Amino acid sequence: MPSSTLNKATKTPASQGFESSVYGPVTSWRVGSSLGVDLLLQTSTCSFNCIYCQLGDIQLKTIERKIYVPTEQFETDFKNSDWEKSDIVTLSGSGEPTLASNISEVIHFIHEYSAKPVMILTNGTTLADPAVRRDILNADVIAIKLDAATDAGLQQMNRPVAGVTLQSIVSGAQAFQQEYKAANPNGKLCLQCMVMPTNLASVEAMADVAASIGADEIQLNTPKRAYPLVWDLDSRGNHGERDIPTRTLRVITPDEAREIQEIFTAKNPNATVTSVYREG
Numbered sequence: 709m710p711s712s713t714l715n716k717a718t719k720t721p722a723s724q725g726f727e728s729s730v731y732g733p734v735t736s737w738r739v740g741s742s743l744g745v746d747l748l749l750q751t752s753t754c755s756f757n758c759i760y761c762q763l764g765d766i767q768l769k770t771i772e773r774k775i776y777v778p779t780e781q782f783e784t785d786f787k788n789s790d791w792e793k794s795d796i797v798t799l800s801g802s803g804e805p806t807l808a809s810n811i812s813e814v815i816h817f818i819h820e821y822s823a824k825p826v827m828i829l830t831n832g833t834t835l836a837d838p839a840v841r842r843d844i845l846n847a848d849v850i851a852i853k854l855d856a857a858t859d860a861g862l863q864q865m866n867r868p869v870a871g872v873t874l875q876s877i878v879s880g881a882q883a884f885q886q887e888y889k890a891a892n893p894n895g896k897l898c899l900q901c902m903v904m905p906t907n908l909a910s911v912e913a914m915a916d917v918a919a920s921i922g923a924d925e926i927q928l929n930t931p932k933r934a935y936p937l938v939w940d941l942d943s944r945g946n947h948g949e950r951d952i953p954t955r956t957l958r959v960i961t962p963d964e965a966r967e968i969q970e971i972f973t974a975k976n977p978n979a980t981v982t983s984v985y986r987e988g
């Protein structure tokens with residue numbers, strides 16, 4: 709098990725740029741073969757700094773929307789990728805994908821060029837902005853992170869940039885779900901809940917918050933992969949064990965996961981509730 713006394717994320721040469729904004733496909737327990745799109749690319753960039761993030765300590769903590777990767781560059785990278793081998797194209801990469809203000813153009817291009825479904829993994833912090841909600845309406849699957857039921861829990865698990873509150877995320881998600889159902893009835897809204905001993909006591913309240921959003925699917929997870937203590941671009945893929953210093957995180961047990969799944973299912977009878985432990 710890799711470990712280290714390092715306590716501060718540092719850049720590696722891979723973070724200096726010139727890599728592709730498209731990577732994989734990588735295999736995901738949730739969606740199968742997924743081609744990754746990274747619209748941030750140059751460094752880890754997010755409005756959260758989750759305690760379990762596979763990118764390690766986020767280097768650029770921001771909620772600023774702008775073009776980080778020009779659309780033309782993305783299009784070239786996509787055309788040169790193994791996109792035909794993928795079941796789905798996932799926008800996540802080196803941080804929060806909705807910070808890329810060209811995300812709508814990118815979704816449009818993927819649909820037109822490849823006809824592959826598009827999934828967006830978002831932390832929900834930008835959904836209070838109607839322009840962001842409009843930009844992602846055409847995506848086929850939207851997965852919103854939900855790890856807390858209070859602002860104190862949000863600070864513990866996700867450590868957002870200033871100004872982000874649980875209420876701003878939840879009301880943005882609720883508004884998005886209404887607009888999404890109207891504009892894109894085939895679209896699927898998922899919630900991704902990371903559960904650790906840190907937030908285990910909040911699962912009942914989290915299940916209530918989930919019910920207020922009305923997601924189609926709730927995916928329960930626990931951080932089986934260790935927390936990287938350095939950042940490199942490979943962090944954006946699903947690489948399992950890597951030769952970098954990491955810190956093992958405390959996870960919930962399969963029995964706890966089963967109980968949590970029952971709680972979420974009881975409070976969200978119209979949603980499909982899945983668990984990371986479902987495959988044993």
Ligand code: SF4
Nearest residue numbers: 754756757758761831
């Ligand atoms: S929202 Fe995602 S990318 Fe951002 S810090 Fe959390 S896990 Fe990392």
